[in-house]
Amino acid sequence: MALFVYLVLFLALTRRSSALYCLCKDGVGDQALQKAIDYACGAGADCSPILQNGACYQPNTVKDHCNYAVNSYYQRKGNAQGTCDFAGAATTSANPPATSSGCVYPSSPSNAGTTPSTGSPPGTTPGSPTPVGISPTSTTGLSGNGANLGGINSELLLLSVLTMWLAIRV
Numbered sequence: 001m002a003l004f005v006y007l008v009l010f011l012a013l014t015r016r017s018s019a020l021y022c023l024c025k026d027g028v029g030d031q032a033l034q035k036a037i038d039y040a041c042g043a044g045a046d047c048s049p050i051l052q053n054g055a056c057y058q059p060n061t062v063k064d065h066c067n068y069a070v071n072s073y074y075q076r077k078g079n080a081q082g083t084c085d086f087a088g089a090a091t092t093s094a095n096p097p098a099t100s101s102g103c104v105y106p107s108s109p110s111n112a113g114t115t116p117s118t119g120s121p122p123g124t125t126p127g128s129p130t131p132v133g134i135s136p137t138s139t140t141g142l143s144g145n146g147a148n149l150g151g152i153n154s155e156l157l158l159l160s161v162l163t164m165w166l167a168i169r170v
Contacts, residue, residue, distance in 0.1 A: 019107035020092045022074030022084035024066035033066040036086035040073035047072065049103065066090075067097050068105065075106040094160035 024033050041047035049056035050065045057065075070090045077083040086090050096105040 002024050020091050020094060020106065021105055022071045022081055023093050023097055024063055024070060024090050025088075028089045030062045032087065032089045033062045036089045037062070037066050037069045039086065040069040043073060044076050045069050045072035046076070054102065056099075058101040064097070068103065075109050078109045098109050
């Protein structure tokens with residue numbers, strides 16, 4: 001039995017979490033999606049790929065540009081809890097959106113880049129202020145369909161439970 005517990009503990013500590021993407025929800029209006037784009041692009045996302053002639057400009061839809069912008073923001077913020085909500089317009093997904101244009105979505109903070117966007121966010125003109133009034137977090141502080149515990153927190157919880165169980169058994 002102890003071997004089983006150690007095996008579970010080993011697997012929990014060596015488990016690799018899969019990539020998460022932040023994507024705009026279906027059925028959300030274009031105005032809410034544009035607000036998410038404006039916030040993400042003004043707050044640190046790399047939106048140069050969705051500018052005209054950028055690698056992810058096509059298809060030129062608000063939804064596709066929103067997917068790229070909120071995902072870039074989410075990745076650059078290190079997948080932190082609450083950085084993929086955008087007033088309910090976005091949620092996390094284990095799968096990137098399907099693209100026919102060859103656009104590649106960052107899947108981790110390490111490949112999201114660190115250089116701020118040099119272009120204006122879509123829907124703005126150079127020199128215009130970035131629209132405000134939306135933040136990446138909801139009022140509940142939950143992301144998407146509920147709280148995201150994250151890989152480290154869930155591993156610590158599992159480790160704590162196993163440690164207590166072993167202490168009781170001894």
